[in-house]
Amino acid sequence: MTRKGRLAMSRLLNIGFGNVVNMDKVVAVVSPDAAPIKRLVQAAKEAGKSVDATQGRKTKAVLITSGELVILSALQPETIAKRFGTLPENEAKGEYDD
Numbered sequence: 001m002t003r004k005g006r007l008a009m010s011r012l013l014n015i016g017f018g019n020v021v022n023m024d025k026v027v028a029v030v031s032p033d034a035a036p037i038k039r040l041v042q043a044a045k046e047a048g049k050s051v052d053a054t055q056g057r058k059t060k061a062v063l064i065t066s067g068e069l070v071i072l073s074a075l076q077p078e079t080i081a082k083r084f085g086t087l088p089e090n091e092a093k094g095e096y097d098d
Contacts, residue, residue: 013083015073019053021063023084028064029077037062044070 012020030037041062044050050070052059057074064070073080 013080015053015061015063015071015080016075017053017055019073021065021071025065025067026063026084027066029080029084030062030064031077032059032062032072040064041070041072044068 011023013023013026014020032038032041041050041059049068050072052072054072054074059072059074061073061075061077061080062070063073063080
């Protein structure tokens with residue numbers, strides 16, 4: 001199978017402003033507010049392993065990929081999780097079962 005054939009089979013996820021990522025490569029979607037995530041983003045920028053997909057807006061989510069890329073998005077992590085189709089409806093509304 002050619003590289004083009006593999007790419008065509010990938011599922012793409014819209015992370016805002018017409019930017020998409022390969023869903024199969026995303027390992028985590030996290031909020032950028034925690035100090036460890038801020039350090040991770042800064043290190044990725046310095047290493048040239050970051051992609052800024054915010055279109056100049058505030059970063060609200062950080063996507064970490066299996067290829068060690070860090071992708072910045074202006075969408076909320078919850079919005080991205082909904083697009084993955086993995087966030088249960090009650091969690092999306094902020095309701096949790098104890």
